[in-house]
Amino acid sequence: MDSMYQELILDHYKHPHGRGLREGDAEVHHVNPTCGDEITLRVKYDGETLTDVSYEGQGCSISQASASVLNELLVGKELAEARKIQEVFLELMQSKGKLEPTEEMEEVLEDAVAFAGVSKYPARVKCALLSWMAWKDATAQALGGAERETV
């Protein structure tokens, strides 16, 4: 159990960062059809700088905590760096529990490294990725470019 519900995840779940919808450049609504988890997410950019990620939604502790971690980690970053973080997080989540996070990874992901244990549970990986995919989608909309991708 400890492997999935890290203290850190429970903390974010109980005390989410940046929750609530604020003004943004683009808004998306994503749903995890297998369990009904939902998120509405907005991004705000100042040039290439991500100045806010605001969100509302319902879902399990993993999806809620993940959105909170995302907010904490990405807000204030340059787009390129945020993208990098998102990619590393995706890689970790798709590792099926077989990837021991490297030091480098930990540096990039900070708190988000706590989700490593979730990657062992295929049914929950989508919960952890919900907000991250929504962010990617919203960013594409805000800045133009790639089409919506789904998990």
Next chain:
Amino acid sequence: MDSMYQELILDHYKHPHGRGLREGDAEVHHVNPTCGDEITLRVKYDGETLTDVSYEGQGCSISQASASVLNELLVGKELAEARKIQEVFLELMQSKGKLEPTEEMEEVLEDAVAFAGVSKYPARVKCALLSWMAWKDATAQALGGAERETV
């Protein structure tokens, strides 16, 4: 093997009685869809007396021999008696090899008792019954009455 291919059956197969189509009161064409056996059969009645059963067809030794035995057994009989024989034969063939022919049965069926062994082989029962069902059908048509029945 002996249980199915009785000498008597092989005899009838090799030297069929009454084969060929002659004049009749009614003609039917029956097919066994599972193996493609076919028979064209005519009956001729003089009042209540069955004066001829003529037939043509293609099929396995069992279906051929059975038509031959039918001809030998039924021609010349009164309708009621022929019907009785047909019913007893049907009963024997549907016995799944579990019926030891009684003396009474043997008296009614004569040569046709040789088909007892066939009743153990569900796939072949229809072969043995093909001509008998055709006869029943043709008789109904010739004399009016019951609708066509199929096996």
Next chain:
Amino acid sequence: MTQLPGLLDTEAIRKDFPLLDRVVHDGKKIVYLDNAATSQKPRQVLDALNEYYEQHNANVHRGVHVLAEEATALYEGARDKVAAFINAPSRNEVIFTKNASESLNLVANMLGWADEPYRVDRETEIAITEMEHHSNIVPWQLLAQRTGAKLKWFGLTDDGRLDLSNIEEVITEKTKIVSFTLVSNIMGTVNPVEAIVRRAQDVGALVLIDASQAAPHMPLDVQALGADFVAFTGHKMCGPTGIGVLWGRQELLEDLPPFLGGGEMIETVSMHASTYAPAPHKFEAGTPPIAQAVGLGAAVDYLTAIGMDKIAAHEHAITEYAVRRLLEVPDLRIIGPATAEDRGAAISFTLGDIHPHDVGQVLDEQGIAVRVGHHCARPVCLRYGIPATTRASFYLYSSPAEVDALIDGLEHVRNFFG
């Protein structure tokens, strides 16, 4: 040990089910409470499968060799067993499919292609209910879309029952088919068959009953139900995966057109035209699930030997106990009937605002297997304004001790997220 009236000797029964000895998460013996999703299989069924494959395996029908004869006898023998199990007037009314979903789709497709008086088209209506499994919703949505027919449904009352108050508007003179579940897979509700069948018969509509959650748990008598079709699935009643059943009244099966075309379902084929075999073969295209039918036959033997009435009594006792204990858990809300009357052994609930995924996961870590989500009955979740539920569901091998384990587990969940 809790003693309840009507309990089966679960200790003896559990010995028949190898999986129930499974140990998970470092030494925790599994507490399997996901029986509405699928049941475990007794040794007797696995033995039948093995014996079939090791001794008799051959393709059925049309063979004159001994294996083909044996395989055919076993396959058709399974049909006899199922026919007896549901009290079908004729063995020829029992069609083997791959699962209940195929059975339900089969009826929808037959009616879409049928001639009058059965034909579903733009002038006609279809009636279902809001508590159906998706497998009894989507086929009718597809049929409605493709034929232009109108889809109607019964709503639900606050306590998880069908709301039949507007039965005359839902089932009308235009209704061709009424399809509903005997027992809800999400709420456990047992529905009032008679009232619905009576109304359907009054307007000349056919009735299809989804007995997927009934066949495993109670005596099923298709004649007493008064329906025209009854569908259920093998894997929920101790049988293998890959097999379902559709029972239908013989004259309907004769009149209605085939669905899948292929080997076994024909009488004769030429390139220009084909004719079809009589039912049930008309509806069984291709090599059937032979071993799975044999396995289902063994399952039916197993259940019958114990007695479906005894199994129903056992589950009633367990359900009564479980409902009582669950209602003691703070913040727990049962979705569906909060009593054991007219309900089956599947109980859905929410636990405060802890998401069912989290409830299920933390229970799992204690070795307790429940299902979480919308249970393929999302309209029920929408109706009650919840994203999902946690569902515990019981079977003939479920014991009061397992109910106790669940209650303790839920306590742990509350503390964990408290």
Next chain:
Amino acid sequence: MTQLPGLLDTEAIRKDFPLLDRVVHDGKKIVYLDNAATSQKPRQVLDALNEYYEQHNANVHRGVHVLAEEATALYEGARDKVAAFINAPSRNEVIFTKNASESLNLVANMLGWADEPYRVDRETEIAITEMEHHSNIVPWQLLAQRTGAKLKWFGLTDDGRLDLSNIEEVITEKTKIVSFTLVSNIMGTVNPVEAIVRRAQDVGALVLIDASQAAPHMPLDVQALGADFVAFTGHKMCGPTGIGVLWGRQELLEDLPPFLGGGEMIETVSMHASTYAPAPHKFEAGTPPIAQAVGLGAAVDYLTAIGMDKIAAHEHAITEYAVRRLLEVPDLRIIGPATAEDRGAAISFTLGDIHPHDVGQVLDEQGIAVRVGHHCARPVCLRYGIPATTRASFYLYSSPAEVDALIDGLEHVRNFFG
């Protein structure tokens, strides 16, 4: 012992197949030559089934408990194995069905309900061949009847090959779908895929290949075939009954409409409308044949470990030997290619005017299992003016000694009816 080049070590292989030890008719060890109807199952497949049911059985997807995770991983793992076995570009292109017949019907139904440019309707044509299994004839007859499309077909040459001389009349600008068998189940003919696919592509028609008699016997590469869909069935390739496969190109599976509706195939359901999951799930309504997929995965592992090219070489050697020996039997006429080139290991023949039922029965009494009848390919019998054939068909465990037993058996048949 006859020594042929390219033979597998059948003595070792046969130890894997419990049924091959079966003794029939008072002590005769079975000579199983009915492999085109269904294959026997190796111990490895039965073990996989038992392990699944005893250790991991649960319903797949949507479950958070450990059994559900394991069952899902096993089921989806089987999809990976099958995808690799046929060299599919993506695992999402592999749909599990109940048998090849369902796979073929699935395509016919998709096209019947599709939008342009795929839609089959009264303006369009369907092309098949005269050597198709009924499961690849009847679905198209039904589709043609129900949509008004025109059904056309390739005829056969006297030596059992497709007559492609009028290919431009059979496949025209109006053709929407060309469906044909890679290997004939009755005559063994291996068909020239490339010529047909090229013509189909020229006119923009889709191609469906029925690989039911190919997948068990030769390396199958769906990309090299160039087809749009490929169908086959588990039970003929050492797998369990109750499972089939449809492979289809991803973009087609995305564009084409669903067939059966129900649980698992949806994205979201409300009473008013539903949306569908992406392929392959869109086409897998209801609880899938979970254990059967796992068993098929084990079969694929088993075949791959031996090597499909080695299996093909073995069967080629056996077929060459069998054709040669059969042609020595007086009055024996092979229906189909009388050589081992471009043919599979199913050989149909007639024996003078002895009816195939009698041939099969007398062989059976000697413990030799062959199939007799029209083999679900009645148009072939009509074409060659015969009511039925006797068919001997070989597999990886078939030995030259079994061919010899067949030849001796036929000698006995001739004497018996001589």
